Amino acid sequence: MTDRLPDVADPAAGAPPAAELRGITKRFGPVVAVDGVDLVLERGTVHAVVGENGAGKSTLMSVLYGLHRPDAGTVLRAGREVRLRSPLDAIAAGLGMVHQHFRLFGSLSVAENVVYRAEPGRRGIFDRRAAEQRVAELSDRIGLDVDPTARVDTLPLGVRQRVEILKALHREAEVLILDEPTAVLTPGEVDSLIAVVRTLAAQGTTVALVTHKVQEVLAATDRVTVLRDGAVTARLTTARTTAGEIVEAMIGRGLQPAVNPRGTVSSDPVLEVRDLRMAAAPGAARVRDVSITVRAGQVIGVAGVSGNGQREVVEAVLGLRPVQSGSVRLHGRDLAGLGVRERRALGIAYVPEDRPGMGSAATLSVADNLALGHHRSPPLAGRGRLSPRAVRSQATELVRRLGVRTAGVSAPLGSLSGGNAQKVVLARELHHEAPLLVVEQPTQGVDVGAGEEIHRLLLDHRARGGAVLLVSYEISELRALADRVLVMLDGAVTADLDAADATEEVLGAAMASARSAPRPEEGA
Amino acid sequence: MDVVNLAFVAAVLGSSAPVLYAALGGALCGRAGLFNMALEGQLLWGAFSAVTVSWWTGSAWAGVVAAVVTTTVFSGVLALGAVTWRADPIIVAVGMNLLALGLTGFLLRELLDATGTFAPAGLPGLPDLDLLDGVPVLGALLGGQTLLVPLALLLAVAASLWVNRTSVGLRLRGVGEHPEAATSLGVVVPRYQRATVLLAGALCGLGGAQLSLGDVTAFTENMTSGRGWVAVAAVMLAANRPLLVLGACLLFGAAEAWGFRLQGLGMPQQLTDAAPYLVTLVVLVASRLRVRRRLDEADPVAAVSAAHPEAVVHPEETR
Numbered sequence: 001m002t003d004r005l006p007d008v009a010d011p012a013a014g015a016p017p018a019a020e021l022r023g024i025t026k027r028f029g030p031v032v033a034v035d036g037v038d039l040v041l042e043r044g045t046v047h048a049v050v051g052e053n054g055a056g057k058s059t060l061m062s063v064l065y066g067l068h069r070p071d072a073g074t075v076l077r078a079g080r081e082v083r084l085r086s087p088l089d090a091i092a093a094g095l096g097m098v099h100q101h102f103r104l105f106g107s108l109s110v111a112e113n114v115v116y117r118a119e120p121g122r123r124g125i126f127d128r129r130a131a132e133q134r135v136a137e138l139s140d141r142i143g144l145d146v147d148p149t150a151r152v153d154t155l156p157l158g159v160r161q162r163v164e165i166l167k168a169l170h171r172e173a174e175v176l177i178l179d180e181p182t183a184v185l186t187p188g189e190v191d192s193l194i195a196v197v198r199t200l201a202a203q204g205t206t207v208a209l210v211t212h213k214v215q216e217v218l219a220a221t222d223r224v225t226v227l228r229d230g231a232v233t234a235r236l237t238t239a240r241t242t243a244g245e246i247v248e249a250m251i252g253r254g255l256q257p258a259v260n261p262r263g264t265v266s267s268d269p270v271l272e273v274r275d276l277r278m279a280a281a282p283g284a285a286r287v288r289d290v291s292i293t294v295r296a297g298q299v300i301g302v303a304g305v306s307g308n309g310q311r312e313v314v315e316a317v318l319g320l321r322p323v324q325s326g327s328v329r330l331h332g333r334d335l336a337g338l339g340v341r342e343r344r345a346l347g348i349a350y351v352p353e354d355r356p357g358m359g360s361a362a363t364l365s366v367a368d369n370l371a372l373g374h375h376r377s378p379p380l381a382g383r384g385r386l387s388p389r390a391v392r393s394q395a396t397e398l399v400r401r402l403g404v405r406t407a408g409v410s411a412p413l414g415s416l417s418g419g420n421a422q423k424v425v426l427a428r429e430l431h432h433e434a435p436l437l438v439v440e441q442p443t444q445g446v447d448v449g450a451g452e453e454i455h456r457l458l459l460d461h462r463a464r465g466g467a468v469l470l471v472s473y474e475i476s477e478l479r480a481l482a483d484r485v486l487v488m489l490d491g492a493v494t495a496d497l498d499a500a501d502a503t504e505e506v507l508g509a510a511m512a513s514a515r516s517a518p519r520p521e522e523g524a
Numbered sequence: 525m526d527v528v529n530l531a532f533v534a535a536v537l538g539s540s541a542p543v544l545y546a547a548l549g550g551a552l553c554g555r556a557g558l559f560n561m562a563l564e565g566q567l568l569w570g571a572f573s574a575v576t577v578s579w580w581t582g583s584a585w586a587g588v589v590a591a592v593v594t595t596t597v598f599s600g601v602l603a604l605g606a607v608t609w610r611a612d613p614i615i616v617a618v619g620m621n622l623l624a625l626g627l628t629g630f631l632l633r634e635l636l637d638a639t640g641t642f643a644p645a646g647l648p649g650l651p652d653l654d655l656l657d658g659v660p661v662l663g664a665l666l667g668g669q670t671l672l673v674p675l676a677l678l679l680a681v682a683a684s685l686w687v688n689r690t691s692v693g694l695r696l697r698g699v700g701e702h703p704e705a706a707t708s709l710g711v712v713v714p715r716y717q718r719a720t721v722l723l724a725g726a727l728c729g730l731g732g733a734q735l736s737l738g739d740v741t742a743f744t745e746n747m748t749s750g751r752g753w754v755a756v757a758a759v760m761l762a763a764n765r766p767l768l769v770l771g772a773c774l775l776f777g778a779a780e781a782w783g784f785r786l787q788g789l790g791m792p793q794q795l796t797d798a799a800p801y802l803v804t805l806v807v808l809v810a811s812r813l814r815v816r817r818r819l820d821e822a823d824p825v826a827a828v829s830a831a832h833p834e835a836v837v838h839p840e841e842t843r
Binding site for chain 2: 087088091103104106108112116117118119121124125126128
């Protein structure tokens with residue numbers, strides 16, 4: 001913990017800042033999520049809190065909103081120390097938070113949602129008209145167009161977010177925390193949210209904007225605090241900084257050089273994605289004319305800040321999400337109309353980013369997890385019957401070969417560490433030597449040692465002639481594994497580089513801005 | 525207005541009242557996000573305790589009070605089991621329904637020394653309303669009914685006003701809709717759930733008393749014979765809205781009354797007895813289809829979550 005004051009000059013000298021975090025440290029078990037962070041939110045400013053996934057920005061804001069109690073450090077509100085035991089304390093202290101996952105009552109009206117548990121009325125009678133008037137008043141004040149009588153579940157996500165903002169304003173919030181507010185918005189909605197945020201600041205509300213999208217930082221904020229690995233790496237004034245400077249502080253420097261001996265790349269394309277287009281949907285980014293070719297013995301990396309269409313492309317390859325136009329071919333065969341199971345049978349293996357939700361079943365045993373997806377065919381099953389003995393012996397063999405540390409193959413997967421659980425998923429997907437392996441964030445939530453082993457497994461797979469499509473937000477990982485690196489921004493491929501040329505400066509520029517990026521070339 | 529038609533409506537009101545009490549209780553629980561499937565058992569218990577205390581004290585109203593009190597206590601099993609101890613409410617309810625059936629049969633023998641049916645001469649029943657005698661329509665409608673019949677109708681309206689027009693009602697609706705959101709705004713969800721479960725117990729007590737001291741003056745083993753289940757269907761059909769619950773209960777009552785008429789016309793009894801349940805099925809399916817179609821047009825994700833409520837998808841929560 002330090003008493004170091006932020007190095008940003010204080011314009012409103014005299015008045016205490018609207019909110020201040022001093023020396024906040026928060027640990028989850030052995031993991032230090034936030035490490036001695038200072039943050040000053042000046043009254044009436046919009047303050048960006050940026051960083052990559054896992055940099056600690058959400059944890060920090062949860063401390064400010066009373067969701068987590070810090071292990072060390074203090075929270076000050078208008079110059080006075082406050083103890084926040086729960087969000088209710090935070091609300092009482094004039095703080096408001098709009099979560100990434102909205103907390104709204106779908107079947108209730110906008111007005112009912114806004115005034116819930118702070119209802120106007122006398123003697124327990126709920127004054128609906130007063131509530132609707134209040135909502136109209138509040139939305140007028142910040143230039144929002146919201147129908148107070150509309151049922152919330154009929155509204156698009158952008159409008160629901162406004163309802164959350166109105167909820168905080170109804171409770172007289174003076175400091176408003178927006179956690180990744182644009183993750184669920186369409187580009188048009190993003191613009192109007194930025195306008196609302198600016199209006200709020202002009203009226204004296206202090207806004208903390210949590211994001212990892214650099215354009216929004218530049219468009220909406222006054223100050224920027226960049227976090228990496230739980231610590232502050234930069235405090236900037238938006239007007240005097242550049243996208244490159246922010247990205248550099250987010251992703252860091254001093255990366256080890258790529259240790260990536262090139263294997264023999266055959267000329268046969270395994271995966272060909274041509275002119276893929278997908279429309280934006282709630283929670284899904286758009287994809288614009290993406291073409292990717294992955295050949296046997298090649299790792300193609302896809303870089304970019306998350307939420308720029310990488311996941312959607314992967315889901316299109318797997319058959320998890322419908323496409324508007326374009327084609328996906330495996331060994332020249334068009335996969336249109338085929339479901340996930342058929343595509344996997346044709347030779348696509350998949351290690352999803354969402355390991356606990358999508359990649360594995362935490363309550364099932366290690367052995368069962370290793371059998372998933374292969375449980376219909378020999379040697380694990382025959383004539384509709386699963387052979388527990390075959391499942392166990394396969395598991396024992398894979399656990400030994402990959403060095404998975406587990407109490408036994410019948411231990412539940414949830415009892416394994418993140419790295420070992422990921423090895424189980426990877427073992428399952430690699431075991432059948434599918435020609436194409438699609439991997440997202442293979443070392444996310446994995447300790448360094450296991451991460452290196454996972455990298456080695458992927459490179460071994462490539463050396464055996466496997467084709468790998470790798471999505472990662474970590475530049476060091478892409479440099480270590482990929483032969484070529486594509487950069488995606490807002491659904492389009494903005495750069496296609498040889499791994500040797502993919503320095504953090506070039507990638508950072510391509511990830512931050514379409515204008516400064518090299519022209520997309522023909523697919524590798 | 526035709527006297528025959530008024531008599532028909534009066535019959536519908538009378539046979540709907542016990543179901544309506546139970547269904548109102550179930551609807552309030554549903555609003556609080558707790559599926560109360562123990563209505564059948566609670567009705568049966570209410571009917572039994574009403575008759576027992578009425579026989580012991582010689583006062584039908586004492587029986588009603590006893591039914592309300594003891595059924596509220598009985599519903600504490602659900603409040604404690606499903607809310608406080610977080611057991612599956614359906615399993616707790618199944619236990620309560622079976623317990624009520626066995627316990628009332630057992631106590632019928634032990635306390636009242638009867639098997640099958642207890643209907644001694646001199647068992648005090650609830651008096652018919654005579655207040656409205658001579659009033660044109662109302663007199664004919666409610667003349668032969670007990671006070672508990674109009675009370676059920678009033679309570680349906682009151683419940684609707686309570687849910688929709690009071691602050692506590694608004695909070696209750698929020699509790700059932702999205703408990704985490706309600707909690708994040710400072711509402712103590714289990715408190716609301718316990719209170720509504722107990723309230724539903726009291727309502728089932730009234731419904732049971734109407735059944736055994738109003739409709740008839742007797743207690744028969746398993747005398748509810750599925751009325752609590754019809755109430756559960758009414759709750760689901762009405763999507764927990766009290767006024768629609770009233771409508772659904774009247775519809776079932778009408779189906780039952782029509783069944784008797786068809787029987788008079790020579791239809792076999794087994795077929796006419798099935799009428800209320802047939803109506804339930806038809807209306808449930810029809811309403812489901814309508815919801816599906818509306819959601820299909822609006823939002824595919826919502827359509828999925830409507831068809832599979834257990835797999836509710838929150839698009840903003842998928843990363």
